[in-house]
Amino acid sequence: MGKWTNIKKMAKEIEKLRSSGTSRRKICEELNITIKQLENYISRCNRQKKELEAGKNLKTQGRPRTQAVTREEELEREVKRLRMENELLRDFLCETERS
Numbered sequence: 001m002g003k004w005t006n007i008k009k010m011a012k013e014i015e016k017l018r019s020s021g022t023s024r025r026k027i028c029e030e031l032n033i034t035i036k037q038l039e040n041y042i043s044r045c046n047r048q049k050k051e052l053e054a055g056k057n058l059k060t061q062g063r064p065r066t067q068a069v070t071r072e073e074e075l076e077r078e079v080k081r082l083r084m085e086n087e088l089l090r091d092f093l094c095e096t097e098r099s
Contacts, residue, residue, distance in 0.1 A: 005033055007041045014041065 007014075010031055017027045024042075028035050051057075 005037060007033065007037055011041075014038070018042075 010033070013031060014027060017030070022030075024035060024038055027033075028038050
């Protein structure tokens, strides 16, 4: 087994080499990856491009929301979070006697 490689970090280099007409074997040698890794990356990119052209959204991770969050609800949550942070900071400063 070979070691794991983060192919997304090499995406720009791969695309640049592919657009210049470099063969897949040469790309693999230059970037020190296997041909299978490169083929998987290329097929994934091609599939995503086709889906975008067809008007489909790319797959999102996680479970979809049951209800959409409105802008007003989002702002209320942010205000609540900020109030909690302020309270926490006040308590911390009181404990350290800096108030």
